Amino acid sequence: VPEATRFQADDKVSPIEALPAASRVHGAIDIRSEEPRWGMAVDVERCIGCWSCAVICKSENAVPLGMWWNRILTEGEALDIPEMDEFGQLHMQWVPLACQHCEDAPCQKVCPTSATWTDDEGLVLVNQDDCIGCRYCMAACPYGVRVFNWGEAEYPVPEGTGMVQARPVGTVEKCTMCVHRLAEDQVPSCVWSCPAQARVFGDLNAPDSRLVQMLQTRNPEVLLEEKGTHPKVSYLQPRRRRPIIVPGEAGDEDGGGS
C-alpha cells in the first residue's frame, strides 16, 4: 500500500523532467542508502529569513491562500525587530519551521483512523482519503505545523499551483518533505530553492551523506527536544555571533564583527 497512498503527481506533468540538466544535478539527492531515512538540517547561521523556501513550498505543493506548510519564525518580538543580546549588540535569527517528521510522532499516535502514518523512509504523511477532519493531530503537534482546510481552497491564480493534488475540504495537511520529488531523486523544493543554501537534505542512514557530515561536525539542535518526539529536522546553531554593530554604541571593545 505505501506506494498507492503516497502523494501522486497524477495528471500534472513533473517539472523535474523539464528541468535543464544543470538544475537537475543541483537538486539531486547526494547519496541514497539501501534503506533511506530522510532528514534535514537547517543552518541557522546561513538563514537570511527571506521566505523563499516558504513561498516555493506553497507553489510546489498547491498550498492554498491563508495556509503555510513552511514558514519562517523570527526569534524576538516581531518579524523585523532585532533583539539586543547580552553585550548590547543587535542580532536577528530565524527558525524556518515545517513538519519535523518526528521519529516518535505525537500526531500519528492520536490519529483515530491512522490517516497520519510514517512511510518506510521515515516520512510522516497524511493519507487524505482516511482523514475525517477531527483535528486531533493539530492538538497533538507540539510544533503547530499542521493546517486544516477550513473551506474551499483559493489560489493566487484561478487554475491553482502545484505539482501535487489539492487536498479536500475538511482535511488536515502538512509538509510531506516533497515526497513526490524524492521519488524522482530530487531534494525538497525548500532545499533546492534556498538562496543562502541554509538547508541540507539527505539520508540519515548514509554515513557519507552531506547531511550526516554536517550533523557530526556542526552543533545540531532539535526543537523541543524535551518533548521526546525525536524530530528528523535539526537546526545547526551558529558557530559565532555575527552581531549588527551600531556605530558609537558600547560593546565595540570586544572587536566582534569587525
Next chain:
Amino acid sequence: MTTVEHVVAATDERAPHRRWWTIWIGALAVGLLIGFGSFVYQWSNGLGVTGLSNTITWGLYIVAFMFLVGVSAGGLIVVAGAELVGSHRFAHLNRLAVVCSVAAVATAAGTILPDLGRPQMAWKMLAQPNITSPLVWDMMVLFIYLAIGLIDLWILTRVPVSAKALRIMAIVSLPVAILVHSVTAWIFGLLVARPFWNTPILAPLFISSALVSGTALVLVTAWVVERVTDFVVGAEVFEGLRKLLVWFIAADAFLLFTEVMTTFVSGEPDHREQLDILLTGRLAPVFWSEIILGLALPALILILPRTRARIGWLVTAGILLLMGVFAKRINILLAAEFEPLVGLAPGIPGGRPGQEFRPDEVYIPTWVELGVLVGMAAFFLAIVTLGVQRTVLPHQDDTEGA
C-alpha cells in the same frame, strides 16, 4: 399523535398542561430544526463558517462534548452508587437519572459529528480504528456506557424490578463510568504538546467535575419533572442530593486547587504560561466566574442553613453548578490552545485567504456553532422528555422486588 395523548393522559388530565406540552414539543422541534439547519450549512461550506482556526482548532463543540460526557455521571451515582453502598434512598429516582445519563451520552457522541471536517467519513473510525488513539478508546467506552445505560433502563422498566440484575449492572458500570471520564480527560491529558492538559490530575478532575455536574443535572431535572408532572420526588431525596453535592464540590474544588497550586508554586514555565491565561490573562473573567459563581456561591447556598432547606435555592445552586462546570470545560480547553509551544512571530497560519497569520488569536463562536449547540440541547431535552414519558411516569409506582 397518539404518543402526545398518551403522555398528556399520563402526566395530567388538566387542559393547561396540554397546552404547555404542545409549546414544549414545538420548542424542541424548532431547536432541532435550527441545529440541523446549522449543521447542514456548516457541512456544505466547511468548518470555516465557525470561529475556529489553526490555533484554536477545538472550540464550542468539544466544550459541549466534555460537558455532556460529564453530566452523564448522574445516572450512575444514583443507581450504581446507591446500589453499591446498599442505600435505597434514591430508588425511585433511578429511571429519571438513567434517562439523563443516556440522553447525555447519546448527545455527546452526536456532538463529535459537527466537529468533524468530513462527517461523512466518521465511519472510518469504526472501520479502521487506530488503537493508540485516545479518541478511539473514548468512542469504545462511550458506546459501552450507552449500552449499559440502555440495559439499566430496560431492567428498571420490568415489573418487578430485579434487584439482582441491578446489582450486577452496578458492579459492571462503575469501572466503565470511571473509564468514560478518565478516557475523555486523556484525550487531552496525554498530549505532550499541551502542558496545561498534560497533568495526571486531569482524569481525577474530570471525574470530580462529572460527579458535581451529573448530580446537579439530576437535581434540576427531578425538580422540573416534579413541577410539570405528578411525579413526586420528595424533600428527603433533594436533601440526599444536596449532601452528595456538597461532598462532590469539596472534592472538585480540592483537585482544582491542587492543580493550580502545583503549577503556580513550582512553575514549570510552559505549564505556568498557560495557567496564567486563566489566572490573570484573557480567560480570567471566565475562570474567576467559574470559581466564584460556579463553585463558591453554590457551595455556600448548599451549606448555609438559611438557604439549604429551600428547594428554590437548591435548584439555583444546581443551575449555577452546571454553568460553572460548563465554564470549567471552556477554560480547560482554551487555556492550552491560546499559547502554542512554538509561539514565535508571525505565529500559526490563519487558515483563510486574507488571514495569513493571526498572532493575537481570538475565538468567538459564530452563529452556526451556537445554532448547532441549540440543536444539541434540543436533542438532549427531547431524549429526556421521551425517556420521562416512556419510562419514568408509567413506572413511578413500581418498586424494587426481590
